[in-house]
């Protein structure tokens with residue numbers, strides 16, 4: 421069989437543009453050495469999606485080609501071909517993670533509600549009350565009460 425793609429030497433930046441790739445990096449970062457088999461298993465269990473093994477292995481191959489991964493034996497596995505992050509790979513994943521963090525932060529912030537009384541940021545527990553026909557968000561009912569007594573004063 422011809423291994424045509426092995427021959428091309430061009431440097432291409434690895435893109436991490438979907439959850440499968442991103443989560444693969446998370447797994448590699450959290451468990452090293454790691455096997456492709458384990459990655460596929462976790463992708464299925466954690467994300468509830470069956471990823472194409474070819475897609476995942478190609479991604480691992482390109483990470484290895486860039487020097488981000490190196491081969492490592494995983495002794496307790498039947499499929500013992502494993503991978504380990506190199507120092508460059510460690511930097512690469514850190515970089516990707518911080519980019520994603522910024523993105524997630526922005527996404528969260530656009531959805532954040534603020535307590536109308538004390539101004540605290542509300543992430544998941546929001547107490548809403550309709551006051552003078554307007555639905556307002558509060559951190560708790562005490563803040564809502566304080567707000568009501570304030571506007572009626």
Ligand SMILES: [Zn+2]
Pocket residue numbers: 535536537538539540558559560563
């Ligand atoms: Zn409050």
